[in-house]
Amino acid sequence: MIFSFINLKKITDSYGVKEHKRIEQLFRHPLFFIGLTIKIFLIVAITPHIHHIWFLPFLSQPLDGNLLDPWTQFIDKGGDALSFPYGIVMFGSYKFLTLIGNFIDNLISTNFFAKFGFRLSSLIFDFGTLYGIAFIAKKYSIKILLLVYWCSPIMIYILYWHGQLDILPVFLLIICIALMHIEKPIGSGVFMALAILAKSSMLIALPFIIIYYLRNKRITNQISLNLIPLGFILLINLIFYFNSSGFNKMVINSPESNKLFFLNINYGDGLSLFLLPTIFLILLYLFWRMERINLDLLCISIGIGFFSILILLPPSPGWFLWIVPFLTFYQIKAEGDYFFSSIPFYCFFLIYNFLYASGANVNFFDINFHDPLIEKFYFENNFLKSLIFTSLQASGLIVCLKMYQFGIWRNNYYSGIRGKLSIGFTGNQNIIINSIINSLSKILVNERIINLSTENYKKWDPKLTLKSKLNLKNEKVFNLINFSKDFFNIINKRNIHQNSINLNSKNNLSNKKYLNSNIIFLSGFQSLDIKRIRDRANLKINLNILNSDFESRSKVNKKMRESNYLINKKYDLIFGLIKNETKSNIKTNSLNGTYFQELFVTMANGFFHESLVRNLIALSSLKVDVEQSSNLEKVNLTINGDISSEDIMVISKNMIVNSEDLLFFGSKWSEGMLGIIQLIIIIHIADILHQRST
Amino acid sequence: MLKILNKNKKIIKPKAVLFDTDNTLYEYEPANKKATKAVGDKLNNLLGITEQEFLKKYIQSKNEIKAQLGKTASSHSRLLYFQRLLELLGLKAQLLIALDLEQTFWRTFLDNAPLFNGVRDIFFELKKREIPIGIVTDLTSHIQLRKLTYFGLEDIFDAVVTSEEVGADKPNEKVFKLALKKLNLENEENIWMVGDNPDADIIGGKKINAITFQKLHKGISQGINEQEPDVIFDNFIQLNHYIQKLFKKKDE
Ligand SMILES: [Mg+2]
Numbered sequence: 035m036i037f038s039f040i041n042l043k044k045i046t047d048s049y050g051v052k053e054h055k056r057i058e059q060l061f062r063h064p065l066f067f068i069g070l071t072i073k074i075f076l077i078v079a080i081t082p083h084i085h086h087i088w089f090l091p092f093l094s095q096p097l098d099g100n101l102l103d104p105w106t107q108f109i110d111k112g113g114d115a116l117s118f119p120y121g122i123v124m125f126g127s128y129k130f131l132t133l134i135g136n137f138i139d140n141l142i143s144t145n146f147f148a149k150f151g152f153r154l155s156s157l158i159f160d161f162g163t164l165y166g167i168a169f170i171a172k173k174y175s176i177k178i179l180l181l182v183y184w185c186s187p188i189m190i191y192i193l194y195w196h197g198q199l200d201i202l203p204v205f206l207l208i209i210c211i212a213l214m215h216i217e218k219p220i221g222s223g224v225f226m227a228l229a230i231l232a233k234s235s236m237l238i239a240l241p242f243i244i245i246y247y248l249r250n251k252r253i254t255n256q257i258s259l260n261l262i263p264l265g266f267i268l269l270i271n272l273i274f275y276f277n278s279s280g281f282n283k284m285v286i287n288s289p290e291s292n293k294l295f296f297l298n299i300n301y302g303d304g305l306s307l308f309l310l311p312t313i314f315l316i317l318l319y320l321f322w323r324m325e326r327i328n329l330d331l332l333c334i335s336i337g338i339g340f341f342s343i344l345i346l347l348p349p350s351p352g353w354f355l356w357i358v359p360f361l362t363f364y365q366i367k368a369e370g371d372y373f374f375s376s377i378p379f380y381c382f383f384l385i386y387n388f389l390y391a392s393g394a395n396v397n398f399f400d401i402n403f404h405d406p407l408i409e410k411f412y413f414e415n416n417f418l419k420s421l422i423f424t425s426l427q428a429s430g431l432i433v434c435l436k437m438y439q440f441g442i443w444r445n446n447y448y449s450g451i452r453g454k455l456s457i458g459f460t461g462n463q464n465i466i467i468n469s470i471i472n473s474l475s476k477i478l479v480n481e482r483i484i485n486l487s488t489e490n491y492k493k494w495d496p497k498l499t500l501k502s503k504l505n506l507k508n509e510k511v512f513n514l515i516n517f518s519k520d521f522f523n524i525i526n527k528r529n530i531h532q533n534s535i536n537l538n539s540k541n542n543l544s545n546k547k548y549l550n551s552n553i554i555f556l557s558g559f560q561s562l563d564i565k566r567i568r569d570r571a572n573l574k575i576n577l578n579i580l581n582s583d584f585e586s587r588s589k590v591n592k593k594m595r596e597s598n599y600l601i602n603k604k605y606d607l608i609f610g611l612i613k614n615e616t617k618s619n620i621k622t623n624s625l626n627g628t629y630f631q632e633l634f635v636t637m638a639n640g641f642f643h644e645s646l647v648r649n650l651i652a653l654s655s656l657k658v659d660v661e662q663s664s665n666l667e668k669v670n671l672t673i674n675g676d677i678s679s680e681d682i683m684v685i686s687k688n689m690i691v692n693s694e695d696l697l698f699f700g701s702k703w704s705e706g707m708l709g710i711i712q713l714i715i716i717i718h719i720a721d722i723l724h725q726r727s728t
Numbered sequence: 729m730l731k732i733l734n735k736n737k738k739i740i741k742p743k744a745v746l747f748d749t750d751n752t753l754y755e756y757e758p759a760n761k762k763a764t765k766a767v768g769d770k771l772n773n774l775l776g777i778t779e780q781e782f783l784k785k786y787i788q789s790k791n792e793i794k795a796q797l798g799k800t801a802s803s804h805s806r807l808l809y810f811q812r813l814l815e816l817l818g819l820k821a822q823l824l825i826a827l828d829l830e831q832t833f834w835r836t837f838l839d840n841a842p843l844f845n846g847v848r849d850i851f852f853e854l855k856k857r858e859i860p861i862g863i864v865t866d867l868t869s870h871i872q873l874r875k876l877t878y879f880g881l882e883d884i885f886d887a888v889v890t891s892e893e894v895g896a897d898k899p900n901e902k903v904f905k906l907a908l909k910k911l912n913l914e915n916e917e918n919i920w921m922v923g924d925n926p927d928a929d930i931i932g933g934k935k936i937n938a939i940t941f942q943k944l945h946k947g948i949s950q951g952i953n954e955q956e957p958d959v960i961f962d963n964f965i966q967l968n969h970y971i972q973k974l975f976k977k978k979d980e
Contacts, residue, residue: 051759051842055842648878649878651874653834678831681835684839
């Protein structure tokens with residue numbers, strides 16, 4: 035029913051064989067079968083007490099009257115108002131198998147299959163959530179995923195013993211995130227709406243998802259496609275149930291929704307500060323302020339958002355279920371002792387709930403454990419209860435802080451460098467260099483890249499181009515003093531000389547854009563002539579366009595690789611591009627990689643050239659010649675052949691760790707030699723950004 | 729699972745081990761499926777050809793090329809398939825597109841062909857024991873060498889023989905003979921041959937009296953009668969254990 039309009043096959047097709055293999059292995063792992071066996075045993079053998087007193091009476095009421103408003107009908111017939119504080123999606127999804135079970139029960143006069151169908155629904159959503167987590171996480175340890183999610187005692191307790199239904203809204207939320215990730219904004223919005231209609235607390239995740247859209251420029255333009263269906267569905271729902279007395283009583287005014295403003299600081303005179311909204315807003319702000327928000331961070335942050343509710347409100351047992359999938363993301367992404375730090379939390383959760391929450395009945399036998407265990411003892415006292423509760427909340431808070439800590443660490447994966455990253459990029463053809471810088475800012479969409487070029491600091495009237503060409507090598511042509519001042523002003527986040535920037539009409543960036551940048555390119559002739567600038571630049575690149583005739587090539591080759599000029603400036607990366615004679619007219623505005631037939635690269639030895647060469651040769655069948663410099667410090671690559679932008683995209687994914695933090699699937703790489711230049715520069719940038727400060 | 733079927737043969741420490749590549753070191757079908765689909769998508773984008781039409785004509789072109797060339801390396805050439813495909817689609821001599829499709833195919837293929845678990849460890853184990861390792865594979869050298877390079881195995885092997893090199897596909901014994909010649913082990917009997925295909929690898933291996941190992945997984949049927957391998961296994965980790973045990977026995 036609700037799943038039919040998304041084409042699952044198409045979605046899984048966008049996955050590679052490696053991901054499929056992992057999913058296959060996941061469902062063949064012994065732990066998967068152990069968890070499954072326990073769960074099947076429990077749904078056959080156990081009926082949770084709350085199913086018995088609340089959900090089943092509500093779900094199995096005969097549907098006469100208004101099919102879409104079971105709440106009013108239930109209240110009118112004198113049902114318990116606490117029975118079903120959930121929306122229509124929860125009702126519909128659980129009703130389906132319960133109805134089939136009912137039918138079987140009537141057919142063979144039993145009293146089992148309706149209950150069984152109801153509990154089986156939970157298992158299906160549970161399984162779906164496992165699949166969803168695996169789908170989103172992509173790379174994970176199968177064992178940890180199964181241990182912390184599928185075999186989690188919290189999950190098993192809440193779903194199959196205590197009997198809460200919160201798995202459905204969480205499952206829908208996971209689908210929403212997965213669809214958003216693979217750029218299906220409409221489906222994602224629909225599933226967000228369904229999640230909220232199953233349980234309104236899923237609204238907590240919505241602001242995080244909106245921020246994710248806003249902060250990821252790749253998908254920002256899809257946000258309306260997400261929010262319009264979402265808003266539309268919610269609105270229809272609102273209009274429909276506005277007048278439903280039963281819905282108002284059971285869902286809107288449920289005891290849970292009244293807890294929202296429970297915890298507050300009393301300022302006297304009837305004035306209180308509500309803690310939850312305050313903390314929640316702070317959380318959102320912290321999330322918004324993160325440098326790079328990737329999918330892992332989104333999931334972890336939603337988990338922290340749910341956690342804040344648990345810690346600040348008197349929680350119901352089912353609420354803990356919201357966080358488990360998100361806690362799982364954190365546990366499978368963070369390697370190390372994180373698994374163990376959550377064990378106290380698990381233990382206190384189980385102790386607290388076994389003691390104070392309702393249990394279950396054993397089917398077929400007249401055995402019941404439905405009363406909270408504490409009633410079996412004679413020492414019930416509030417101090418003990420508070421003590422265990424405090425331990426539970428405190429251990430939860432610790433997990434929460436650990437998640438936050440990891441989130442910050444992961445966020446900093448590409449923020450190893452302090453302050454702004456500056457890259458000097460010089461060569462003999464500024465048009466091409468500028469166009470490469472421009473193309474890099476389109477690939478690194480979430481970085482704030484600016485190009486500070488000496489061309490904007492000419493001393494003469496820019497219109498006199500002929501004269502300028504003659505004076506190119508004259509140091510006095512550029513106002514290098516201002517250039518240098520502005521560079522350091524940007525680095526130190528001080529205002530820059532407005533005048534100098536405004537000189538260039540094409541690059542009319544605001545002062546603010548310069549100050550907010552995080553990657554500064556220094557380009558143009560003489561841009562690295564000042565030692566102070568040179569010393570500050572994190573990466574120095576030189577690129578020369580060479581003619582294809584052999585003599586000049588070898589000349590420049592020699593010059594490129596051995597001249598004192600280059601060595602003195604200590605370029606980290608030297609490119610030489612040979613023009614393709616058959617396509618000699620380089621159009622300035624549409625730079626095409628195929629204009630160049632050959633590329634020389636000089637770069638550090640022992641960095642990544644081996645894997646680059648392997649990829650270029652094996653994946654794209656380019657010809658690559660590798661030669662080490664005499665002192666083994668540098669390697670020289672000579673690359674020629676054709677390479678498509680798709681090839682480069684695949685190689686970039688192979689070569690850049692956590693590339694999804696920095697680039698996106700849809701990144702538009704150039705083809706040919708320019709694409710390889712983009713790739714090599716971006717690998718360098720990724721490396722500098724990732725030099726972890728330990 | 730690892731099972732010895734031929735109890736008559738005494739399996740001892742080998743003088744060399746020959747491996748097939750496709751569908752032995754990695755699973756062929758999923759990669760092939762992804763790659764074929766990527767080509768179909770590209771044709772759809774470039775020329776508006778539907779998936780059904782593409783698949784129909786692709787199979788046809790494949791059959792035609794295979795019939796034309798018989799059991800040779802170039803009968804597997806994707807470039808020839810795509811060139812013929814474009815002709816069948818009424819687009820003569822679209823050379824650039826044919827080359828582009830070929831590259832799209834192999835790029836997607838390689839990106840979706842992870843080595844089986846344990847393959848690398850077996851090679852390291854054999855290297856450690858100084859047992860020479862050879863590759864005997866059908867298809868053209870260029871793509872096979874690209875594959876082995878992409879797997880990061882380019883300096884593992886002591887001999888690589890493709891069917892292009894000898895002019896005939898497996899099970900032609902020339903392929904195996906040349907491999908042994910390259911290893912300087914002509915007329916050596918104690919050779920292992922590891923492969924997936926009962927005809928090409930098992931029959932072929934028997935032609936040089938090798939001990940034959942068939943790698944089984946989804947879609948592979950175990951060889952019977954004259955195609956019956958000496959050993960079957962479905963997991964390289966277990967094969968590795970088996971080898972280690974064999975060597976331990978020897979050491980004692
Ligand atoms: Mg094979």
